[in-house]
Amino acid sequence: MHLPTPKFSPLPLYAKVIALIVIIGFVTIGIIGLILPIIPGLLFLFLAVLLLTRISRRAFAYAHSKPWFRKQLYTWRASAGLSWGQRARLSFWVAVKAVVQGVGTGASAVYRGFRRR
Structure with a gap:
């Protein structure tokens, strides 16, 4: 399936600064989440x-050069037609699913640890 590559539209400077702070927070939580199985x-x-693809032309081009990531970006953009309430519900359920999977992974790791003793 061929997905069209949209045109890069940069954010204003104040939005880039806010996005950069949020990106740093997401990366920090993401790294912690790789260590702790409860956090996705x-x-x-x-x-x-x-978010980086919204502030960096290079990241935008790289992300769109990878088929898997291009598909994910296309799916993300398709949700633009949803209302804020629908987006909030969708985000909530995606986060709940990720947390439940993380807890399940952590529980199975603990169970395997107790079985070895």
Whole structure:
């Protein structure tokens, strides 16, 4: 499936500064999430890269050169037609699913640890 590459539209300077602060927070939480299985680390790293494509022309071009990431960006953009309430509900349920999977992974790791004793 061929997805069209949209045109890069940079954010204003104040939005770039805010986005950069949020990206740093997402990367920090993402790295912590890679260590602690309860926090969905990959989700936060994905959100950081997604936001980075809005402030960096180079990141935008790189992300759109990768088929998997281009598909994810296309899906993300498709949600632009949703209302804020629908987006909030969708985000909530995606986050709940990620947390539940993280807890399940952590619980199974703990269970495996107790079985070895």
